[in-house]
Amino acid sequence: MALAAVPATSPPPATLERARRGDADAFGGLVRERQRLVFGLALNVLRDRALAEEVAQEVFLQLHRSLGSIESEAHLTHWLRRVTSHRAIDVARHRRHAELSGLDEAPEPWVVRRDADPLVGRTLRRLVAALPPRPRTVVVLRFQEDLEPAEIARVLDMPVNTVKSHLRRALAVLRARAGQALGGAEVTS
Amino acid sequence: MRFEDQLRDALRPLDPGPRFAERVLARLEPTAKPDTAEPSALAVPVLARPRGMSRLVALGLAASMTLATSAGLVFLETQRRAEGERARQQVITALRLTSGELNEIGRRLTAAAARVETVPGDPGRLEERVP
DSSP states (O other): OOOOOOOTTOOOHHHHHHHHTTOHHHHHHHHHHHHHHHHHHHHHHHOOHHHHHHHHHHHHHHHHHHGGGOOSHHHHHHHHHHHHHHHHHHHHHHTHHHHHHHTTTOOOOSOOOOOSSHHHHHHHHHHHHTSOHHHHHHHHHHHTSOOOHHHHHHHHTOOHHHHHHHHHHHHHHHHHHHHHHHOTTTOOO | OOHHHHHHHHTOOOOOOTTHHHHHHHHSOTTOOOTTSOOOGGGSOTTSOOTTOOHHHHHHHHHHHHHHHHHHHHHHHHHHHHHHHHHHHHHHHHHHHHHHHHHHHHHHHHHHHHTEEEOTTOTTOEEEOOO
């Protein structure tokens, strides 16, 4: 299985092995190295810092219980993307009604971002959060994690053509809505 | 900036902040070990699923044990009722025997009374009737 490249900051292989043997410090190292990936993914899908923190913690607790099945660093990254995505989709589905009814009024979650253009960034995140959970996760995996459609398909257990279709339609919707929200000058096709 | 790059910039992953890993580690149970650790024989709970046994097999075993226990309880209850019924029949038989004996005694008393006559003129003296 072709997995995504291991991040440059990945811990040395010994860390995974030590964590598998019950070394809490080594497991803490694994968490620190991967927390941006997991928390970032959950936050971009859920757009709620508290929920994203809860999902991210649960994912790492599940990882601790599943360390015996993790075969490599690349497998670890794939496993984290996969479990985080599915958990975030489940949570998003449960709170979808609330999102749809109050999204436009929802404030930007308490996060410090350094966007190239804060208004564009905030608007795009709000529009992405308004997509249905699965297309939303496809978009997040594509643009946060830079995954190709085939990799997204493996993470989400979804046919590649479905991933491509979600991407195509989501981008069209996002472009149109961003154009309406920001005006043509800020959004470039 | 292209739209895709704007999206990429907007969706850059954020760090959860300091002490996230510590919060995760704090939620690990103090004695929790990853499932690769070799369990001590004494540490394995009696009802724990043995390593390598699938969840389906474990569920099947649990269902079989429940069925066997239920069948055993039903068998014991049936036996208890049968014993109760036997005891009841014994009591009824004993009562019938007692009743028969009492009837026999009553019959003999009646017969004996028939053989005795009151002596005329002396109500207090009885005279045995000559058959």
